[in-house]
Amino acid sequence: MTDQKPLVRIEGLSKHFGETVALDNLTLDIAQGEFVTFLGPSGCGKSTTLRILGGFERPTHGRVILDGEDVTNQPPEKRHVNMVFQDYALFPHMTVAQNISFGLELKGMGKADIKRRLQEIMAFLELDSYAGRYPVQLSGGQRQRVALARALAPDPALLLLDEPLGALDAKLRGQVQQELKSIQRRTNKTFFFVTHDQEEALTMSDRIVVMNKGRVEQDGTPEELYFRPASRFVAEFIGETNLLSGWMRGTEGDKVVMDWEGTALKGKAPAGIPAEGKPITASVRLEKLGFHADRPQTANAVQGRVVGKTFLGSRMAMQIAVGDKDEPILKAYVDAETGQSVGSDPIWIGWEADHMAVLND
Template sequence: MSSEKEPLVRLEGISKSFGKAVALHEMDLTISPGEFVTFLGPSGCGKSTTLRILGGFEKPDTGRIILSGEDVTALPPERRHINMVFQDYALFPHMTVAQNMSFGLELKGMSKSAIKARLDELMAFLELTPFADRYPSQLSGGQRQRVALARALAPDPDLLLLDEPLGALDAKLRHQVQLELKSIQRRTHKAFFFVTHDQEEALTMSDRIVVMNAGRIEQDGTPEDLYFRPASRFVAEFVGDTNLIEGEIRGVDRASGQVRFDWQGIPLTGLAASGAPQEGQKMAASLRLENLSLHAEQPGTANAVRGRITERVFLGSRSAVDIALEDAPGQTLRVFTDVATLSQHGDAPVWVSWDADAMAILPH
């Protein structure tokens, strides 16, 4: 993804193997100043390896790491102007909050007065002043996370690496800290490189998401791009809930980008997510649950299929319903709908509709 700013970080042709297992395959990536970039993917996809290579904890087999215009590939972690926040926070249990935060500054040889000024600034900024003399065991999970973040920010690094730092928090606190972390990133204007396997976390916090699969980048884009315009079947399935249907291309309108799609004899219209589909090509299509609508009568939309509700799952503010389709025997679509709309239909046949631009045509 290009940026008008000069990249803070450039990874050029980075590869890494552990024995016969390939962790990264010729990766190219840029990160701009002040950008919140999230690496998202399943276990073993290469995201943590990338983070460790960036931080200097692993050496790549091939490629270069350029930071602020300098080749740092061979430099150790302490000479990279990069800091890291670990999942377990790695706070020193025998040190107070203030001592944990000042540790890296003392290693840099800063004077006591300069250290105090920096600690006062960061504690006020992160609302940690009342906890300065407490030990990690006396703090909540959210407070420990802020201390770890403060310690990493204290030396004023160019880039902050965060390796699943919210994994130890319960769901409610995790959501609260997600918002805090994004707010801190915006206020500090620091570049954050965040690693997670949690798709909702990635969508909530990121300026850009890089989806990894088997050591390669599947897609690099905004949360909206990945969610509504997935570039591959893997991305469509991994990011959010979707219906995937299999069919064949019947025609392509090059001017509009619309694709005519045959699904078990049902003519549908969608948009190509990437590349240029060819007539007769077997492809899949992604239909996000919230982009489908229920109707009692046949609607006048580009796409509509008829069926019956076979399953209802109450989700609070909305319900998820499964529709067994009459025109495509054995096929089911899942739809998000509000409770009021659902109550209108009962057991009567329903129509499911969606617009052409809500149907992303993907490589098979």
């Protein structure tokens, strides 16, 4: 976030559907040019927020401020906002050029201005050669680009994207993710993206807002949420992790000291220092564990044995039993070559305090 006035300010938004609370007192600022992703499971409130921003739902409480103007009660057509839907919602009886022009006609733009803007946006998104085609004649990726062109053509202040890549196959999805992020950077538009796909969120976003049961669990950069999750929900929802359950011993400087399997471990507490003597859980990502023949100089080190391996191509997943136990309680990712060279003899597993996040639940 920058110090400038936010483009979007969400103030205390709540939405009730009868007894169901879909959104619970959401407050959030979004800056000009940010790519913000709302991430969470079905029913967490992310799509409800998007629909309120677009004017398709009215909040039960709260306000939406867009570029300094209260638009809470304005209908969609009065807002400087556009939306890209999951199914693209292209008109099948219209050509690509007609689909893109449609929104400009609705806004009352003159024919000469429509022609100029159409040429401009089609050249920008490399759609010139498809101008006369109908949606049925386009691939999934091409239809996605047309839907984006139609949404961008009126030059909205805010673009809302409701799981717009959900209909694409895995390979095409990866290509379009990069293309969409590139378009966002080149236009410097503010994108509000909704998805339940964690990899998609990590790949594309400047900032991720993780939602759970209508509330914000954590708001931060992809790196912050992945390596420094504040809660168990975030740690488990985004990627794979080791969850270590133990007891709070105390602190050393800015680090928490916890007792785990009879060993003192050190980590950081993104959500605040827990009380001493309290049971706590910490998260360590699989790729942050290192294997060593002798005790390493890392802040944390335990002895264990590899009791299982899974080959994953360029890397290997290692299941590790700690101490005198036979059941694996840690999992690590190592490159395939390292994984093949590790046998069943006792080894040391080490990781740094900065790579262990003590969770708030």
